[in-house]
Amino acid sequence: MASSHDADTAGITRRKSLAAIAGAGALGLAGCTQSSDGGDGSDGGDGDDEISGPINIAGSSTVFPLMSAVMEDFAEEYPGVDPDISSTGSGGGFSNFFCTGDTDFNNASRPIQPEEEELCADNGVEYIELIAATDALTVVVNPDADFVDSLTTDELAQIWKSDPAQTWDEVRDEFPNEEINRFGAADTSGTYDYFIEAILEEEGHTSDYQATEQDNTIAQGVAGDPYAIGYFGFAYYFQNPDQLKALGIDDGDGPVKPSLETASSGEYTPLSRPLFTYPSIESLGEEHIAEFARYFVEQTTNEDLVAGDVGYVPATEETQEEQMQKLEDAIEQAQG
Amino acid sequence: MATENPNADGFGEVSRVRGIAFEYLSFGASVFGLVALGVLLVYVAIDAFDLANASPEWLLTYFLTLVVPFIVFCLYSANDRDVTRRALVALGGGLVAVAVLFSAIEALLVPIPRLNWQLAYLFVVAAPVTAYLAYVGSGGRVGAVGFGLLGRLVGGAALGLAVGTLFLVFDSLVWFLAYTLGVLPAVGLYAFGRVRESPRARTAATPVGLVGLTAAVFLRDVIATYPSDLIIYLWTIAVPVAAAGALLVADRRGRVAAAAVGGVPLAAATAGGFLAAGAGLPAPTVLLAIALTGVPTAVYVSRVVDGGEGLAGLGLPLLLAAGAIAGALIVEALGVPAPNPWLDASFLSEAPSRTPSEAGLYPAIVGSVIIIAMVAVLSFALGVGTSVFLEEYTPGTGPLGTLTRILQVNIANLAAVPSVVYGLLGLGLFANLLGLGIGTAVTAALTLSLLILPITIISAQEAIRSVPDDLRRGSDAMGATRWQTTKNVVLPEAMPGILTGTILALGRAIGETAPLIMIGAATTVFRAPDSLFSRFSAMPMQIYTWAGFPQADFRYGVVAAGVITLLIILVGMNGTAILLRNRAERGS
Known part of the structure; x- marks a missing residue:
C-alpha cells in the first residue's frame, strides 16, 4: 500500500506537470500556426523579388544534357521555381507538346520544319528561335578499324543513302570486302534530319540500319563490331574518346577531325550544326519563364558548363548578344 | 509402351x-x-555500392563485426549442434573452394571483371549461408523475437517515410479538418456504442463521419489559421497510434505499462520532430517515422517481456548497431580505404545533377511512391469490383451469360496489349479529354491502373472462382442475402488470392516506362511533386535517362544505385502486401 504522503506528492507532481505541459503546449501552438494557403512560409515564393512557378520543357535528346544542366543551376538559385524536362526528340516535342501549347520551351537539334510551323500557327502558338550551342555531329567507327581514318562527304553519302553500299570496298577500293553495319539516329531525332540535310540531301536516308534515340546503343553497337559505322552528337564521343574512333570528314579541303576547336572555328564542315531552343512567346509573359530564358542565354557562353560538362561548343559573345536582343524584344512583346 | x-x-x-x-x-x-x-x-x-573498390581489409572488418555476430546469434537461437557443424563446414569449406576455384578460373580461363574471390565468397557462400541460418534461427524463440523486433523497427520506419512522402502531395490541412471533424467523432461514437452496447451510437457513426468529411472539404478555405504541419501530424497520426498501442497493452498489463507504451514513443517522436525542425530536417517525416516505429516496437517489447520467453532476442538490433559502429570505428582507426558507394544518403535526398557524384533520385522516388500508392487503391477497388460483379452477379446462362463470356475473353486479351497503347489511351482520355493535364501524377496513376486492371481482374476472378460453392450454398441456406454471402463468405475466402494478383500487377506498374513517356511524364524534375496535378518523374524514367548519358559513371554507378533503390522500394511494397495477405489467410 502506498502511503498517503506518497499519494499527495504524486498528486501535486501530476497537477504541476499537467499545468506545465498545458503551458508549453499553448506556447508551442502559438508559435506553430500556419495560414490556409499551406506551407510554413519557410521557402518563401510569395516575396516580391522571389519568382516562382513551373517551367515545362520538352524536345531534342541532343540538347537535353545542356538544358538540364542549365536547369539544375537555375533550380538551385531560385528555390521557388519548379522546372521539368522531357527528352522526346525534336519532332516529337514540337508535334505532341509544344505546338499544342503544353510546354514552354522546345529544344531542337535542327530548325523548326514547315509542317510544325503550320501546326503551331493553327494552335496560335508563337515562338522565337534561340541558338543554344554548336554541336559537331561525329561519325565513329570501331577503334580496331585501322583501314579507315577519314571519309569524304561523298563516301559518307554512299554509305548512308537510301540505296547504300553493301560492303566497304564499294566505298573505296582499298577498304576490305566486309559488310557495313550501320548504327544511326531514329527518324524522330533532329540528328537524323540534320544528317540528311548536310550529307545526303535528296538521296534520302537508308532504312537498312539500327535506328535508336540512345547514343549509348549506337556506341555499344559500333564498339562491338570492327566493320560498323555510326553517327551521333559530339557529347558522347567527348566523354568517351577511347571507346570509339571518330573519323575525319573531308569536305574538299582535306580531312578534319571533330573537336571543340574545329567546330567553333568553322573548319569542321558540313557536320557542325547549331542547336536550338524555342521559347513560346506567350510563356515569356510569365516573369519566371522570362528570367529562365535570360539565364539560359547568359549560360550559352559558359565554357565550363557547355564545353566541359556537356561537350558542345559554346556560343560566341556576338551570337549571345544577338540572341539576348531577340529574347528581350520577345519578352517585351509578351509582357506588353 | x-x-x-x-x-x-x-x-x-x-x-x-x-x-x-x-x-x-x-x-x-x-x-x-x-x-x-x-x-x-x-x-x-x-x-x-562500389564494392569493386572495397579493399579486402574493409570487407573483412565488416564481416567480423556485422556478419559473424549475426551468424552466432542465429546459431544460438537455433541451438542445434548439427546446424552449427554444417554452417561452419559450409563457411570454412566454401572459403577454400571459392578461393581456389576463382583463382583457377582467372589464371587458366578468363579474368572475371570487377570481382575478386573475397567478393565472390561473400555473394556465393556467405550470403546464402546467412540467409539459411536466419531462416533456421527464426524457428527458435530467441530468433523469432529478434527478427520480430527488427521487422517492426525497419517496417515502422519505412511506413513513416512512406506516409510522410504521401503528405508531400495530399493537403495536410484538409486531412487535419477531416480527421478532427469526421474520423475522430465517428470512431469515438463507434467505440462508445461498443462499450455501452448502444446500437444507436454505432449506426450514427457513419453518417456523423460523412458529415464531418464533407464539412472539412468546405471549411478548408474558410478557416484562416491552422496549426503547423508538425502539430497536425502529432495530433492526427502520432497521438492516435500511441493511443491504439496503449489500448492494446492496457488489457493485459495495466495502466502503467500502457502509459509507457503509448507515452514514451510519443514523447520521443515529439522531441525528435521539434529537434529535426530546429536542425532543418523534414520535421513531420521524422515525427512520423519515430512514432510509427516506436509504438509497434514498444507494444512488441511489452508483449515479449510479458511472455518472458526469448528475451535475449531483444538484443539483436543492439548487436547489429554495435557491430556497424564498431566496424566504422575500426575502419577509421586503421585507415582502411572504404568504398565510396553511389547509393548513399545524398543519392536518396538530392535532385538529379549533371555530375555523377552529385546525382540524386529524390524527386523521382517521391513521384513513384505517390503514383504507386494511388495505383494500388484504384486498381484494387476497380479490379475487385469488376471481378465480384462478373463472378457473383452475372448469370451463367442465356444471352447475358454469353455477353459475360465475350467480356471475359476480351479482358484476357487486354492483358496482352502493349503498354504503349495504354499510354496513348491515357494521353487521349485522361490528359486531353478529361483535362487532368499532361504528365501529371493523377494522369499517370489512372493510366497505370488501367494498364494492370486486366491482370488484377483475372487473378481476382480466379480467386473468387476457387471459393467452394458449398460455402455459398451453406450461407444461402442460413438465409443470408447475396450481399451478406459475398461480404462474409466469398470475399474473406478469396482475399489472399486477390492480394497475390494485385501484388504481381503492382510490381509491373512500378517498373513501367513506355506509358509514362506517352503521357508526357517528365524525364527529369528537380523538385518533388507538391500536388497531384504537378508534373512528376518516376524512377524508371530517370534511370532510363541516366542509362543514356555519355559519362560512364552514370551508366554504371548511378544507374545501378537507381535500380537497387527501385528494387528496395518494390520489396518493401510487396512485403507489406504479403503481410496483409498472410493476415487474411490466418483470418479465414
Missing part, C-alpha cells in the same frame, strides 16, 4: 529414363534462370 504391353507378366516394367530426364531438365531450367538473375543482381549491387 511397356505398361500397355498385353504380353507382359505381372506389373511389367516402366522406363524411368523419361522421368529422370524431365527432372534434370526442369532442374537445369530453374538453375539457368536463377543463376542469370543472381549474376545480374550481384553486378548491380557491386556497381551501386
